[in-house]
Amino acid sequence: MSKQKGSLSIHSENIFPIIKKWLYSDQDIFIRELVSNGCDAITKVKRLDTFGEADLSGETNFYVKVVLDKTARTLKFIDNGIGMTDDEVKKYINQIAFSGAEDFLNTYKDKGDKDQIIGHFGLGFYSAFMVADRVDIDTLSFKKEAEAVKWSCDGGTEFEMEKGDKLDRGTEITLHLGEEGEDFLNEYTVRSTIEKYCSFMPYPIFFDVADKEPEKDKEGNIVVEEPKPLNDIEPLYLKQPNSCKDEDYKEFYRSTFKDFKEPLFWIHLNMDYPFNLKGILYFPKLNTGFDTLEGQIKLYNNQVFIANNIKEVIPEFLLLLKGVIDCPDLPLNVSRSFLQNDGSVRKISDYITKKVADKLNQLFKSERQQYEKFWDDISPFVKFGSLKDEKFYKKVDSIILYKTINNKYTTVEEYLSGLEGKLENQVYYVTDKIQQSQYIKLIKENNLDAVILDHHIDSAFISYVEAQKDNLSFKRVDSDIAELIKDKEAIEGEEDKNQTEGLLSIFKKALNREDLKVKLESLKSDDVAGMIILSENSRRMQDMMKMYSMNGMDMGAIPSEETLVLNKKHPLISYLINNNEEGSDKANMIAQQVYDLAMISHRTLSPDDMSSFIKRSNEIMKHLIS
Ligand SMILES: Nc1ncnc2c1ncn2[C@@H]1O[C@H](COP(=O)(O)OP(=O)(O)OP(=O)(O)O)[C@@H](O)[C@H]1O
Numbered sequence: 001m002s003k004q005k006g007s008l009s010i011h012s013e014n015i016f017p018i019i020k021k022w023l024y025s026d027q028d029i030f031i032r033e034l035v036s037n038g039c040d041a042i043t044k045v046k047r048l049d050t051f052g053e054a055d056l057s058g059e060t061n062f063y064v065k066v067v068l069d070k071t072a073r074t075l076k077f078i079d080n081g082i083g084m085t086d087d088e089v090k091k092y093i094n095q096i097a098f099s100g101a102e103d104f105l106n107t108y109k110d111k112g113d114k115d116q117i118i119g120h121f122g123l124g125f126y127s128a129f130m131v132a133d134r135v136d137i138d139t140l141s142f143k144k145e146a147e148a149v150k151w152s153c154d155g156g157t158e159f160e161m162e163k164g165d166k167l168d169r170g171t172e173i174t175l176h177l178g179e180e181g182e183d184f185l186n187e188y189t190v191r192s193t194i195e196k197y198c199s200f201m202p203y204p205i206f207f208d209v210a211d212k213e214p215e216k217d218k219e220g221n222i223v224v225e226e227p228k229p230l231n232d233i234e235p236l237y238l239k240q241p242n243s244c245k246d247e248d249y250k251e252f253y254r255s256t257f258k259d260f261k262e263p264l265f266w267i268h269l270n271m272d273y274p275f276n277l278k279g280i281l282y283f284p285k286l287n288t289g290f291d292t293l294e295g296q297i298k299l300y301n302n303q304v305f306i307a308n309n310i311k312e313v314i315p316e317f318l319l320l321l322k323g324v325i326d327c328p329d330l331p332l333n334v335s336r337s338f339l340q341n342d343g344s345v346r347k348i349s350d351y352i353t354k355k356v357a358d359k360l361n362q363l364f365k366s367e368r369q370q371y372e373k374f375w376d377d378i379s380p381f382v383k384f385g386s387l388k389d390e391k392f393y394k395k396v397d398s399i400i401l402y403k404t405i406n407n408k409y410t411t412v413e414e415y416l417s418g419l420e421g422k423l424e425n426q427v428y429y430v431t432d433k434i435q436q437s438q439y440i441k442l443i444k445e446n447n448l449d450a451v452i453l454d455h456h457i458d459s460a461f462i463s464y465v466e467a468q469k470d471n472l473s474f475k476r477v478d479s480d481i482a483e484l485i486k487d488k489e490a491i492e493g494e495e496d497k498n499q500t501e502g503l504l505s506i507f508k509k510a511l512n513r514e515d516l517k518v519k520l521e522s523l524k525s526d527d528v529a530g531m532i533i534l535s536e537n538s539r540r541m542q543d544m545m546k547m548y549s550m551n552g553m554d555m556g557a558i559p560s561e562e563t564l565v566l567n568k569k570h571p572l573i574s575y576l577i578n579n580n581e582e583g584s585d586k587a588n589m590i591a592q593q594v595y596d597l598a599m600i601s602h603r604t605l606s607p608d609d610m611s612s613f614i615k616r617s618n619e620i621m622k623h624l625i626s
Contacts, residue, residue: 012096012157019096020129020155027180030131031066031190032197033124034077034173035205036304038064040101040119041081041171042203045142047108048082054142062203063229066194069210070185073177075132080170083141086149086161093137093151094159097122116202118302120332128173129155131181138164139171187212194230199256200238200303200326204229235303237280237324241268253282257296257322261285264374267359269325271351275344279325281318281356286377295319300326312345315353317385317392325352350391357395364399372409375401383461393468402451405430405440412465412472415449422448425471429453429462438528438601439477445525450477459543478602479536496520496568499577503566506582510591517563526569530594532602534562564598592616 024030042062048054065078084092084100092100101119128135137151148164166172175181183189187209198205206227214222236244236252253263263282271277284295297314299306303326309319313330327348360382363371382400386393401409410418415427428443428450430436443450453462453474462474500520508516523531534542538561566573572590581587596613599605605613 015096016126016129016155016157019123019126023123024127024130027130027183028189028193029197030127030175031184031193032304033127035064035066035194035198035201036118037125037173038077038079038081038171039201039203040117041079041083043081043116044104045082045169048142051108054082063206064201064203065206065208066190067208067210068185068187068190070187071211073185075175075177075181075184075190077173077175078170080168083146083169083171084137084139084149085141085143085146088141089137089139089149089151089161092122093125095122096126099123116302118304125173128175131177131184132175133178134176136174136176137171138166138174140164140166140169142169191230197305199231199305200233200235200300200324201231202233202303204233205231235324237268237278237326238303241270244268249280249282252280253322256298256324257282259284259322263322264377265359265363265370266323267355269352269355275327275329275348275351277325277327277329277348277351279323279327281321281323281325281352283374283378283381284322286320286380295321295323297321298324299330300324301330301332302326302328306330306332313348313352315349315385315389315392317381317388318352318356320381320384321356353385353389353392354395356385357392360396361399371399372401375403375409380455380457383455383457387457387460387464393464397468402427402429402453405433405443405450405452410449410451415451419448425473427451427472427474428477429474430477431458435603436477436601438531442525443477459540463540473536475536476539478532479534479539499568502580502582503573503576506576506587507564507591507595509583510588511595517561519563519565520568520573521565522569523565523567526567528567529570529572530567530598531565532562532598533565534602538562562602564595566594589616589620593620 042064045054045056046062049056062080065076067076067078068074069076088100092098092103099119099122101117102122105117132155134152134154138148139151140146140148148166149161150164150166151159151161153159177184184193191207194205194207207230208227215225217223232255236248249266249268250262253266254260261284263284265283267281269277269279269281281297295309295318297309297319299308299310299313311319313327314325329344330348331344360371360378363374379401382396386396386400398411398413401411402415403409404415412427416423416425428448430440430450430452431454433440433452433454440450453459466472466474500518503520504516504518507518508514519533542561568574568577572594576587576590579587592612593616596605596609596616599609600613
């Protein structure tokens with residue numbers, strides 16, 4: 001066969017169902033497509049007016065109107081934009097995937113700002129057939145002497161076109177809703193879909209129900225209300241940050257996210273080069289737990305809503321925030337909610353991350369007090385962000401705060417320099433202020449400090465920080481603190497060894513635990529009889545095992561590394577040392593009680609241990625009166 005060249009042909013009968021059914025992910029998107037076509041039509045005619053190619057004679061009243069008629073089962077999209085001549089209908093409507101928007105941009109590419117035109121692919125109009133059995137177009141071009149055109153198609157590949165009777169400039173698209181469009185006979189659905197996609201579109205969008213019962217006042221007079229657009233044609237994020245007041249930001253937050261809690265602070269993104277990006281990111285007040293943190297980042301392209309929380313553009317941890325981002329440079333797919341794989345998406349995401357880190361640094365440096373006030377709310381976000389994105393962590397590392405047991409906020413650097421000479425590269429922490437109060441007391445008595453890390457994210461976070469920083473280690477207050485609590489003056493001798501042996505035997509017997517580890521120390525304080533000490537590593541291992549045990553692992557298999565430190569100075573312990581009563585009821589009771597009391601400050605008792613503890617405590621109380 002000889003070499004041939006040619007162009008591929010498409011069978012409209014086969015391609016049309018694909019466009020109608022599968023091109024767009026959400027059925028309600030037809031509303032966005034038709035309203036944005038109306039907006040594009042207005043932008044075009046206004047632009048031609050500025051070029052002197054159309055004469056609008058100072059007209060300013062531009063709009064897109066959506067009118068539902070439940071009785072007639074129609075939904076109309078009316079605009080007073082550029083309109084179409086019959087040639088244009090043939091070119092742009094009858095030819096699938098031929099975009100008048102692209103055509104317009106190419107014709108006028110040297111003039112003006114290309115970004116305001118929404119259409120691109122020449123397919124959006126056909127999304128109407130996802131809900132309509134028939135679509136009519138009535139249009140009149142802005143051109144002088146233009147004739148109105150009427151076009152109609154029932155979703156097959158045939159259309160009808162004739163002279164129309166439209167008298168005013170613009171286009172009216174009528175959707176005859178079929179079975180699949182049943183939902184859009186509902187006023188609320190139409191209204192909320194317009195609000196969802198078109199809230200920030202650049203021309204007023206009105207919604208009306210043609211066959212609605214008129215509203216009447218008490219006297220029965222018909223009340224005519226001034227129509228109000230459903231959108232905000234000049235959203236705050238498009239304005240210059242220096243012209244926006246705090247109240248404007250708060251109001252925009254309330255109206256956009258329907259959240260009446262005030263945001264903590266916000267970042268106004270305003271970038272023109274190397275890509276165009278505008279938006280506002282809000283840090284919401286989070287007084288709920290981490291599990292329920294849920295932000296919302298609305299992504300727009302040229303004031304047209306694309307989708308919420310698009311992970312490709314918005315780094316995952318930023319999805320805990322609330323905000324709007326408008327980026328006309330996004331490489332969108334036809335269906336718009338999908339992005340094309342493109343390097344610029346990564347750049348956009350990096351830019352947003354950097355802006356957030358910059359804002360936090362600026363707050364830390366110039367408004368430390370405010371920053372501390374916000375810290376409890378923003379800390380899960382900053383920690384989650386650090387875990388998810390090393391670059392972000394590097395930028396915020398030095399401004400991560402820790403709340404101390406004295407209710408102060410400190411960075412690791414400040415903490416360590418405050419305890420210079422006492423602690424080296426070691427941070428004490430508390431996970432439960434109440435349970436660990438005994439240890440907190442010790443820390444305070446030793447003029448030390450500890451930070452509170454009581455959030456679910458903290459254990460993962462500190463391991464991450466330790467991996468990032470050489471030498472730094474976090475130690476829970478009940479870990480290796482023997483050195484701290486020991487009375488350094490007391491000298492350990494041979495006698496201690498024997499006493500430890502004796503006590504060990506008493507406790508093992510009383511608790512019926514052969515694996516028990518006991519240490520005898522002279523503690524600084526003589527009001528604590530015993531304490532449980534567990535090395536940080538063993539405890540973390542235990543915590544991890546516990547997590548796994550939820551998935552069915554046997555906890556009994558984990559060896560216990562806890563050591564019971566007994567205080568030689570405490571009268572109960574010296575009683576046990578000095579009276580050889582091993583195995584007696586009294587010795588057993590003291591040993592069990594000392595052990596349980598030490599355990600309670602370390603972790604929660606098991607239900608059985610708790611009931612024995614209560615029972616025994618009552619027994620002991622009875623001795624007071626016997
Ligand atoms: N309301 C309207 N007024 C004037 N022209 C319109 C109107 N609706 C559609 N058109 C013309 O029909 C063309 C095709 O519209 P369609 O919605 O299919 O694609 P598009 O808007 O160009 O691109 P996209 O598929 O990205 O939305 C438009 O580019 C425009 O020229």
